[in-house]
Amino acid sequence: MIEVHYFARYREALQCESERVEWQESFAQLNDLRAYLISRGGVWAEVLGERNLMCARNEELCMPDEPLVDGDQVAFFPTVTGG
Amino acid sequence: MSIRVQAETFDPGAETGAMHAANVGVGAVVTFIGYVRDFNDGLDVSGLYLEHFPGMTEKSLAKIAQEAASRWPLLKTNIIHRVGRLEPGEPIVFVGTASAHRQAAFEACAFIMDYLKTKAPFWKKEDTPEGSRWVEGKSSDAIAAERWK
Numbered sequence: 364m365i366e367v368h369y370f371a372r373y374r375e376a377l378q379c380e381s382e383r384v385e386w387q388e389s390f391a392q393l394n395d396l397r398a399y400l401i402s403r404g405g406v407w408a409e410v411l412g413e414r415n416l417m418c419a420r421n422e423e424l425c426m427p428d429e430p431l432v433d434g435d436q437v438a439f440f441p442t443v444t445g446g
Numbered sequence: 447m448s449i450r451v452q453a454e455t456f457d458p459g460a461e462t463g464a465m466h467a468a469n470v471g472v473g474a475v476v477t478f479i480g481y482v483r484d485f486n487d488g489l490d491v492s493g494l495y496l497e498h499f500p501g502m503t504e505k506s507l508a509k510i511a512q513e514a515a516s517r518w519p520l521l522k523t524n525i526i527h528r529v530g531r532l533e534p535g536e537p538i539v540f541v542g543t544a545s546a547h548r549q550a551a552f553e554a555c556a557f558i559m560d561y562l563k564t565k566a567p568f569w570k571k572e573d574t575p576e577g578s579r580w581v582e583g584k585s586s587d588a589i590a591a592e593r594w595k
Contacts, residue, residue, distance in 0.1 A: 368499070370497060370499055370567065370569060371497050371569035371571070371580055372569070372580040415583065419499070419502055419567070422499070422501050422502035422505055423502070423505070423506075424506065424565055424567075438499060438502070438567075440499070440567065440569070441569065441580070441582075441583065442582065442583025443563070443564065443565065443566060443567055443568055443569060443583065444563075444568065444569050444570045444580075444581040444582070444583055445496070445498070445527060445538075445539070445562060445563065445566050445567075445568025445569070445570070446480050446527075446538070446539050446559060446562050446563040446566075446568070
C-alpha cells in the first residue's frame with residue numbers, strides 16, 4: 364500500500380487530499396506510481412502530467428526517479444511558494 | 447537552532463533581540479522578515495492563506511538550517527514560518543542567523559531564505575477582487591537557490 368498526499372492547487376483540482384493506492388510490482392520508481400495515476404485520465408492526467416510537479420517520499424523532497432517500496436508515503440504538489 | 451511553524455503571529459523585535467541574548471560570543475546578527483503585501487501580480491490582495499505539509503515542513507526547515515550550519519560557523523539559527531490565514535502587513539517568515547562575524551551571518555541568512563523559498567512545502571493562496579488564486583512559483587526563486595550549489 365502506498366499512501367499518497369496531494370497539496371494546494373493539486374488537492375483542489377483532484378478533489379482529493381490523500382488516498383491509499385494498492386501496491387503494484389511495477390512501482391519501481393515514484394514515476395511509475397505517477398504514470399499509474401495519470402492513466403486515470405481527465406484531471407489526473409492534467410495535474411500529475413505537469414512539468415513543474417514536485418514530489419516527496421516519506422516527507423523528504425525527491426526526484427521523480429526516486430525508488431519506491433511498499434509502505435512508502437508519497438506526496439505530489441505544485442512549486443512551493445512559502446517565505 | 448530553533449524551528450517554529452505556527453498560526454500565531456510573532457514579534458520581530460523580540461525575536462531579533464533573542465538572537466544574541468545569553469551569548470556574548472555573537473558579534474553579528476542578520477535577520478530577514480517577510481510580510482504579506484497588499485498587492486501582487488497586478489491585483490489588490492486582501493488576505494492570504496498559507497497551506498503546508500505538516501510533518502514534512504518542520505523536517506525540511508531543520509534540514510535547511512543544518513545545511514547552513516555545516517557551511518557557515520553559526521552560533522544560532524532561528525526560523526519561524528506562519529501558516530493559515532494572514533492579513534496584509536502581517537509578518538509571514540522570520541529567519542535569524544548569528545555568528546562571530548558578519549559575512550557568515552549575511553550569507554547563511556540569504557541561503558536559508560533561498561532554500562526555504564524553493565524546498566519547504568508551503569503554498570500561498572491570495573484573496574483578490576477577482577477571487578482567490580494560488581500563487582505560482584517563480585523561476586527567479588529557483589535561480590536564486592542555484593547560486594549556492
